[in-house]
Amino acid sequence: MSMENLAETFVELADTLVADFDPVEFMHLLADRCVTTLHVDAAGILLVDHHGELQVVAASSDRARLLELFELQHRQGPCMECYLTSAPVTVASFTETPQRWPEFSSVAGDAGFGALHALPMRLREQTVGALNLFTVAEGVLSEPTLRVAQAMADVATIGLLQAQVISHRELLAVQLQKALQSRVLIEQAKGVLAERLQIDMSRAFETLRRYSRSHNEYLSKVAEDVIAGTIDMSALKVVSTADLSARRPQQ
Amino acid sequence: MSGERLAKVLAHLANDAAARGITASTEAACEASVVLIGVSGAQLTLMNGTGRGESRYSTNEIGSQLDNLRFTLGEGPCEDAVRTGVPVLVEELDSWENRQRWPLFVPAANAAGARAVFVFPLRSGAIRIGALVLHRTSPGPLTPEQVYDAHVVADIIMSLLLDELTRLHLDADVPPADGVPLSRAEVHQATGMLSVQMGVTMDEALVRLRAHAFALDQSVVEVSRDIVARRLRLSPEGWADPR
Numbered sequence: 401m402s403m404e405n406l407a408e409t410f411v412e413l414a415d416t417l418v419a420d421f422d423p424v425e426f427m428h429l430l431a432d433r434c435v436t437t438l439h440v441d442a443a444g445i446l447l448v449d450h451h452g453e454l455q456v457v458a459a460s461s462d463r464a465r466l467l468e469l470f471e472l473q474h475r476q477g478p479c480m481e482c483y484l485t486s487a488p489v490t491v492a493s494f495t496e497t498p499q500r501w502p503e504f505s506s507v508a509g510d511a512g513f514g515a516l517h518a519l520p521m522r523l524r525e526q527t528v529g530a531l532n533l534f535t536v537a538e539g540v541l542s543e544p545t546l547r548v549a550q551a552m553a554d555v556a557t558i559g560l561l562q563a564q565v566i567s568h569r570e571l572l573a574v575q576l577q578k579a580l581q582s583r584v585l586i587e588q589a590k591g592v593l594a595e596r597l598q599i600d601m602s603r604a605f606e607t608l609r610r611y612s613r614s615h616n617e618y619l620s621k622v623a624e625d626v627i628a629g630t631i632d633m634s635a636l637k638v639v640s641t642a643d644l645s646a647r648r649p650q651q
Numbered sequence: 652m653s654g655e656r657l658a659k660v661l662a663h664l665a666n667d668a669a670a671r672g673i674t675a676s677t678e679a680a681c682e683a684s685v686v687l688i689g690v691s692g693a694q695l696t697l698m699n700g701t702g703r704g705e706s707r708y709s710t711n712e713i714g715s716q717l718d719n720l721r722f723t724l725g726e727g728p729c730e731d732a733v734r735t736g737v738p739v740l741v742e743e744l745d746s747w748e749n750r751q752r753w754p755l756f757v758p759a760a761n762a763a764g765a766r767a768v769f770v771f772p773l774r775s776g777a778i779r780i781g782a783l784v785l786h787r788t789s790p791g792p793l794t795p796e797q798v799y800d801a802h803v804v805a806d807i808i809m810s811l812l813l814d815e816l817t818r819l820h821l822d823a824d825v826p827p828a829d830g831v832p833l834s835r836a837e838v839h840q841a842t843g844m845l846s847v848q849m850g851v852t853m854d855e856a857l858v859r860l861r862a863h864a865f866a867l868d869q870s871v872v873e874v875s876r877d878i879v880a881r882r883l884r885l886s887p888e889g890w891a892d893p894r
Contacts, residue, residue: 450802451657456836467836573798574738581736584776587836588853591843591879601840601879627777627843627853 406548409433413555422618423575424582426559427458428609430552435460438541438549440533441513444470445521445556446479447529449580450573454479454529457583462590462605465511469504470532477504482518482530488546489518493538514538519550521557528557528576582620589623596633597640607640614639660803663687677811678708681783684804685710688797690769690785694718695808696729697773697781704733704781713786716763720756727756729784732770736779738802739770742792766790769798771805773812776839777853783808816858817865841875849887859885 413430427445434443444459444466456470473479478501482489491500494509494516508516517533517540531553533541541549560575586608593604611631612622625631667683681693694714695707706718721729728739741749745761760768767787773780783805793801838860846856863885864874877883 450799451806452655471835573795573802574740577802578737581774581776584839586776587839588776588778588843591840591845592847593843594840594879595844595847624777627846 405437409437409552410555413559422582422620423560423579424457424586424620425612425618427556427579428619430556430559431458431460434531434533434549434552437552438533438545440517440541441536442466442534444532444534445529446470446473446483446532447521447560447576447579448483448527449576454483455580455583457529457579462602465507466534469508469511469513469534472504472507477501478516478518479530479532482520483527486520486522486527488520488550490540491516492540495538508534512536515540517541517546517549519546519553521553521560523554523557523561526572528560528572531556582623585620585623585627589626592626593636593640597637599640603640607636610639610642611636656799656803657806660687660800660807664807677808677815680804680808680811681708681710684783684785684801687804688785688793688801691788692786694784694786695781696721696733696784697812698733698779704729707781713764713788714784717760717765717768717784717786720759720763724755724759726753727760728753728768728770729782732772732782733779736772736774738772738798739768740793740798741768743790744768745790764788767792769793769801771801773805773809775809775857778842778857780809780812780854813858813861817861820858820862821866835872835875837875837879838871841878844878845885848884851887 413426413433431443431445434440442460442463445457446454447457449455453474454470455474456467459466459470470479478489478491491505491508492515494505494514499505513534513536515535515538517535519531519533520527521529521531531549533549535541560579561572586605589608590601590604593599593607594601597604597607599607608619608622608626611617612619615622622631626636663686664680664683667679667686677695681695684693685691692709692711692714694709694717696704696718697707698704703722705722706715709715709718717727717729721727728741732739743749744757744766750757765786765788767790769785771783771785773782783801785801842853842857842860845851845860846853849856849859851859860874860878861871864871867874874883878885
């Protein structure tokens with residue numbers, strides 16, 4: 401983790417905090433930067449919905465195994481524990497016994513991961529979710545790395561809330577709703593794209609992201625256009641057939 | 652706290668329905684939300700084919716009038732909430748700012764007796780079927796708890812409406828909603844895939860997905876997983892199409 405990289409990351413994050421800020425876009429950028437800056441192997445951001453369940457709003461990759469790991473934590477698991485206690489939760493090894501969350505640990509181990517750190521996303525007295533960091537290697541992240549990770553979780557929380565003046569707490573509920581709905585939209589668009597281009601869900605997601613970046617459009621806007629059928633499918637097809645494996649190491 | 656809010660709202664709806672000797676319905680959910688959320692009235696607007704929307708139910712006269720105003724004037728908190736898909740919470744309707752925002756709606760709604768309006772869209776991503784419109788005859792904000800409860804009630808109403816549509820589609824009785832929201836990623840992905848396979852809107856695709864699950868006595872999540880894994884395709888007529 402270099403100082404330059406870190407500074408660059410925070411400038412890039414701050415740069416997205418503009419008037420027509422898209423929470424899901426911001427969360428994805430943050431999940432990506434966690435991977436590159438903190439040298440972890442996967443990152444995900446989970447927010448609590450009005451049913452008290454944790455929902456994934458962004459992940460550094462949409463590999464099915466990774467999403468499954470997040471979904472296993474809807475109601476219980478290290479991430480829920482972190483959210484409920486507002487304190488970091490670490491599983492330093494998924495293989496040592498006994499495991500506190502055996503089902504989760506077994507799926508995580510099968511997916512090729514060795515350890516997990518969950519960091520609370522909180523602002524003042526309120527906790528809205530948790531940042532999950534997965535590493536292939538077992539063991540605990542260093543103290544300085546964890547401090548930066550917590551700073552990134554804090555930035556994510558501020559980012560989520562920044563568009564509003566936090567004088568009324570109900571606005572938080574509205575912001576959360578917006579972020580969660582954007583995620584639903586993206587999942588629906590992945591389905592549309594997977595069927596139209598006959599590709600799998602993770603490729604569909606990468607296609608949406610790549611298109612959104614190269615056209616400088618928000619991910620949720622691209623998702624809406626895919627669903628409405630107002631987007632140029634041939635342009636998306638070109639994006640989808642580009643070599644995606646070069647970007648991220650396979651796990 | 653997991654699931655507690657949903658359990659609380661569902662228990663309230665069940666008790667309320669039992670006390671009135673009726674079964675759980677969108678109307679009962681509106682009536683119950685008045686007490687549960689602490690508002691003067693609740694009204695349900697559904698989007699119809701024309702996209703202009705129509706009132707399905709109102710617990711009082713003010714609610715009906717608010718929807719008439721929305722329809723005739725084409726502006727107001729409900730119009731904004733349905734268009735953007737985001738809740739619109741107006742704790743003091745008759746303010747300078749709101750009179751600028753909705754110059755026709757505010758004075759008329761004020762004359763009808765509404766002082767605060769809170770609108771919660773009935774929405775799941777691209778699927779937008781209407782809105783739950785709550786109002787108060789005195790100004791003042793909802794508490795965060797009330798906002799969360801209102802979201803839960805909106806989810807339950809959405810689920811009841813989808814069941815209704817599923818019943819229509821199957822032309823058969825469907826077990827009553829358990830009120831559990833379908834928040835799993837596979838369900839949204841399968842809905843997207845189905846909309847392409849069957850050449851229908853996202854709303855219609857979700858109804859067909861639920862109808863298929865009910866008809867085969869499977870869970871919606873199970874059917875969704877089969878669709879996403881391409882083990883199951885549905886033809887435009889709605890029948891499983893073996894590959």
